[in-house]
Amino acid sequence: MFSVMNSLRFRLLLILTxxxxxxxTASAQLRRGARTVVRSGLLERPDTLRNQxxxxxxxxxxxELDSLMTQQFKxxxxxxxxxxxxxxxxxxxxxxxxxxxxxxxxxxxxxKLFKKGWFMSDSMSLSKVCWLxxxxxxxxxxxxxxxxxxxxxxxxVGTGLALYINxxxxxxxxxxxxxxxxxxxxxxxxxxxxxxxxxxxxxxxRQLYLGLTIASxxxxxxxxxxxxxxxxxxxxxxxxxLACIFPGAxxxxxxxxxxxxxxxxxxxSMIYCIDWxxxxxxxxxxxxxxxxxxxxxxxxxxxxxxxxxxxxxxxxFIRNLRNNYRRNRDLCIIITGALYIxxxxxxxxxxxxxxxxxxxxxxxxxxxxMDYTYVPTSGGNRPVFGxxxxxxx
Numbered sequence: 017m018f019s020v021m022n023s024l025r026f027r028l029l030l031i032l033t034x035x036x037x038x039x040x041t042a043s044a045q046l047r048r049g050a051r052t053v054v055r056s057g058l059l060e061r062p063d064t065l066r067n068q069x070x071x072x073x074x075x076x077x078x079x080e081l082d083s084l085m086t087q088q089f090k091x092x093x094x095x096x097x098x099x100x101x102x103x104x105x106x107x108x109x110x111x112x113x114x115x116x117x118x119x120x121x122x123x124x125x126x127x128k129l130f131k132k133g134w135f136m137s138d139s140m141s142l143s144k145v146c147w148l149x150x151x152x153x154x155x156x157x158x159x160x161x162x163x164x165x166x167x168x169x170x171x172x173v174g175t176g177l178a179l180y181i182n183x184x185x186x187x188x189x190x191x192x193x194x195x196x197x198x199x200x201x202x203x204x205x206x207x208x209x210x211x212x213x214x215x216x217x218x219x220x221x222r223q224l225y226l227g228l229t230i231a232s233x234x235x236x237x238x239x240x241x242x243x244x245x246x247x248x249x250x251x252x253x254x255x256x257x258l259a260c261i262f263p264g265a266x267x268x269x270x271x272x273x274x275x276x277x278x279x280x281x282x283x284x285s286m287i288y289c290i291d292w293x294x295x296x297x298x299x300x301x302x303x304x305x306x307x308x309x310x311x312x313x314x315x316x317x318x319x320x321x322x323x324x325x326x327x328x329x330x331x332x333f334i335r336n337l338r339n340n341y342r343r344n345r346d347l348c349i350i351i352t353g354a355l356y357i358x359x360x361x362x363x364x365x366x367x368x369x370x371x372x373x374x375x376x377x378x379x380x381x382x383x384x385x386m387d388y389t390y391v392p393t394s395g396g397n398r399p400v401f402g403x404x405x406x407x408x409x
Contacts, residue, residue, distance in 0.1 A: 142241060142249050146257060149237045156240020169236045176229030183222040190215040198302060204324075234262045242269070252367040259363035263356060266363025270370065279359050286352040293345035299324070300338035307331045381406045 140159070149156035153173060157165045194215050197208055238261045241254060251269075259266025264279040306323040308331055309316075321327035325334070383404045388397040 142244050142253060142257060145244055146237055146241055146261065149240045153233065153236065156237065156244070160240060160243045160245075162243060165236070165239070169232070172232035173229055173236075176225050176232055180222060180225035180229055183218060183225055187215065187218040187222050190218055199306075231262075237261050238265050251370065252364060255367035256360060256364045259360040263359050266360065267366070270363060270366045272366055275362070279355075282355050283352065286348055286355060289348040290345055290352065293341045293348060297338060297341035297345055300334050300341060304331060304334045304338050307334060 145156055145159055148159075154166050154169050157163065157169065190211065194208075194211050197211065238258050241257045241261065244254070255266045255269045258269050263283050264276045267273070267275040267279060303323040303325060307321055307325075307327070310321045310323070310327075311331060323334075381404075383406070385402045385404045387400045387402075389400050390397050
């Protein structure tokens, strides 16, 4: 009897010990987590099946999305069957238009060009606005909805043009009288000097009025470009466009004011050189013509040569002077064109460099680096130490 009781007690104690061990292990697993793995202090290996599980999960998500869209399509088809007859006709006409556009893209493009509102489209480019402003003065102000500037534009341009036309009507008779007088003789007389003085003054006023008209016209084209805000056009394009419209405007837009005197002074100097060489060319051209006619027909001139120099210089010498003035004039025109292109390039590059980092932080940095790499022989990841090198320039 005693042995039986001891056997029962032993078995009961064994059962209780087993239950306590199992309960302790289960509670420890719940606290630690199902995926917690500890291997001799090393980090766990990367999960090689993770990509496959992610791809399976993505496939399931796509299948669910496809089923939802299929249900939505069925619902739309049910609603389509319940449409009225006029609604179905409207839908059919829209579909027919789309099919026609797909078959004949050239015809549809032509129709879109002449659709209503194209002339004042919100998506019109800056170049097109400037070109239309050149052909139609005031278009840029209308496009930018700055209507109050139109009276100023037409007032300045109209006034300058009227003054230019009026002064031209005064200058042309003086020029014809001067040419008629000098074609016969270039001898300096008080009458010729007075006529030439009036002609020069009239021509100066005429050129001044013409310059005022052109400057006013160009200013309002540039104003349309500056106030253009559609499509968030870049500052680089605006600066380049303004430099094309008027020399120096791109530099003013870039706030490089110190360059403006060089640009304007360069153009003023070249224009003066062109005019001065052209006047010298016309002067010696006429003298050479008179002297050549005298040498060919001396009987027509009983009083000797009638050119400006009264025969003091030979025809060959005067011809060489004429050719030199013409060559210098043409060279000045070429230099003026090159200066015009140069200031456009300068405005374009300067606008690009406005956002360029030109700070003094042009250094080399060396920093410590620590990373982990997987080592197959160790069965886990091992730390790796090194340096990071960065260069700023």
